[in-house]
Amino acid sequence: MNEKPEKLIDKKGLRLDGRKADELRPVKLEVGILPNADGSAYIEHGKNKILVGVFGPREMHPKHLSLSDRMVLRCRYHMAPFSVQERKSPAPSRREVELSKVIRESLEPSVFVDLYPRTGIDVFIEVLQADGGTRCAAITAASLAIADAGIPMRDLVVACAAGKIDDTVVLDLMDTEDKVGVADVPVAFMPNLNAITLLQMDGVLVPEEFEDAFNMAVEGCKKIYAMQKDALRNKYMVAKEQEVEE
Numbered sequence: 050m051n052e053k054p055e056k057l058i059d060k061k062g063l064r065l066d067g068r069k070a071d072e073l074r075p076v077k078l079e080v081g082i083l084p085n086a087d088g089s090a091y092i093e094h095g096k097n098k099i100l101v102g103v104f105g106p107r108e109m110h111p112k113h114l115s116l117s118d119r120m121v122l123r124c125r126y127h128m129a130p131f132s133v134q135e136r137k138s139p140a141p142s143r144r145e146v147e148l149s150k151v152i153r154e155s156l157e158p159s160v161f162v163d164l165y166p167r168t169g170i171d172v173f174i175e176v177l178q179a180d181g182g183t184r185c186a187a188i189t190a191a192s193l194a195i196a197d198a199g200i201p202m203r204d205l206v207v208a209c210a211a212g213k214i215d216d217t218v219v220l221d222l223m224d225t226e227d228k229v230g231v232a233d234v235p236v237a238f239m240p241n242l243n244a245i246t247l248l249q250m251d252g253v254l255v256p257e258e259f260e261d262a263f264n265m266a267v268e269g270c271k272k273i274y275a276m277q278k279d280a281l282r283n284k285y286m287v288a289k290e291q292e293v294e295e
């Protein structure tokens with residue numbers, strides 16, 4: 050196991066991985082990589098690696114869970130046994146059950162659920178490698194996978210966290226910063242609608258620090274939103290180009 054570092058920010062203001070306070074980790078997004086799913090996406094956010102598969106809208110199983118006036122969105126967040134340094138049990142933990150709920154609630158406002166009564170969509174999130182901020186990376190990828198499934202949406206949902214390490218407010222905490230740091234504020238956001246769909250806080254911040262962290266997270270979200278749109282465009286532009294060639 051890694052030793053707990055004494056300082057998370059050095060004298061030059063750089064973090065353990067060399068980032069500045071307001072710098073995101075590198076993000077890579079890909080859409081439509083699981084042909085067997087109706088929609089899919091893959092995200093690498095720093096060292097996080099997360100795969101999402103979406104099925105539906107389709108008939109609900111079991112049927113009694115369906116609703117007569119709207120579609121049901123189900124979400125399963127799961128960490129692979131090899132996703133963390135010590136083997137994690139493949140059985141769902143309390144944390145995974147809670148994150149599944151939190152992620153579902155942050156995605157639901159973006160989907161036109163009333164267009165498909167009596168149906169359901171399933172969002173399966175597999176964390177292949179975890180390094181802090183997996184709920185945010187999972188939301189970003191899940192929203193892309195829902196779009197890839199062709200499900201009508203109000204906007205994409207994008208998520209990013211900010212927080213406090215030592216005595217500085219920083220963007221996008223990685224695992225050590227998350228664990229050793231003072232506070233973590235994950236935010237999910239629909240940029241076109243200017244609406245927040247998730248806001249949590251783990252730790253303690255004074256109101257001014259909270260405001261700084263929140264604003265920083267929203268700015269981070271806006272940067273990732275541009276990458277989300279590029280990822281969708283890349284898939285469908287390539288598909289269109291192939292069509293023209295054939």
Ligand code: ADP
Nearest residue numbers: 133134135137179180181182183184185224227
């Ligand atoms: P998030 O991933 O959204 O930040 P948490 O704050 O609960 O959610 O978790 C922080 C980090 O702790 C995770 O990203 C992961 O790197 C690590 N972690 C979570 N569960 C485990 C576990 N069972 N074993 C080891 N590390 C874990």
